[in-house]
Amino acid sequence: MPQSALLVMDVQNIIVERYADQAYVSRLRGAVEAARAADHPVVHVTVGFRPGRAEIHPRNKMFGALAGRASSPQEEWANAIHPDVTPLPLEPVVVKRRVSAFAGSDLDMVLRSQGIGHLVLAGIATSGVVLSTVRQAADLDYGLTVLSDACADADPEVHRVLTERVFPQQAAVTTAHEWVAGLQR
Structure with missing residues (x-):
């Protein structure tokens, strides 16, 4: 079995504030702690841009409004990884x-x-990020597991359809609790 890594994606303060609750953060923290205890690498992924946002084209529907804008001091907190899953010193970000x-x-x-x-x-x-990463990681031939309750979405029905119908075509789908229990065996 190839080495596994837990990817903690876009769990930045501003995103958690918009989409997740404390129960979500607690489940995710439990998965992160279990991965560390089992010596599985934890890799943190954030979305971010250079000052001036040179990599954003104005016609990009999702990020275009940010094109050419200077970043603000408030963005440092907003874009920081949520404190409940803060990376350890040697964990890649x-x-x-x-x-x-x-x-x-x-x-x-x-x-x-x-x-x-x-x-x-x-x-x-x-x-x-979860949908896009599942698709690209599968194309790159990675084995995949999605922790359904360690993912969150603004639309519960979209979350349900993705985790129950779409992701199982390319990934194993389980809960954080079930995954942690499997690590502890």
């Missing part, structure tokens, strides 16, 4: 430039350099 964890980032290099062949995905939003 990968900055992506679009929706998929692989888009504009060095994630694939980080994973392959560590011999990672299986990804356990958690993050916000199910219909954003």
Whole structure:
């Protein structure tokens, strides 16, 4: 079985504030702690841009409104990883430039350099980073597991359809509790 890594994606303060509740953060924290205890690498993925946002084109529907704008001091807190899942000093933090964890980032290099062949995905939003990363990671031949309750989305029905109908075509789907129990065996 290839080495597995837990990807904690887009769990930044501003995103948690919009999409998740404390129960979500607690489940995710439990998965992160269990991965660490089992010596599974934890890789944090954030969305971010350079000052001036040179990598954003105005016609990009999701990020275009940010094109050319200077960042503000408040953005430091907003874009920081939520304190309940703060990376440990040697855990990689990968900055992506679009929706998929692989888009504009060095994630694939980080994973392959560590011999990672299986990804356990958690993050916000199910219909954003999780969906895009499942698709791209499958195309890159990674084995995949999605922690359904360690993903969150603004639309519960979209979350349900993705985790019950779409993701199982390319990934194992389980809960954080079931995954943690499997690590502890």
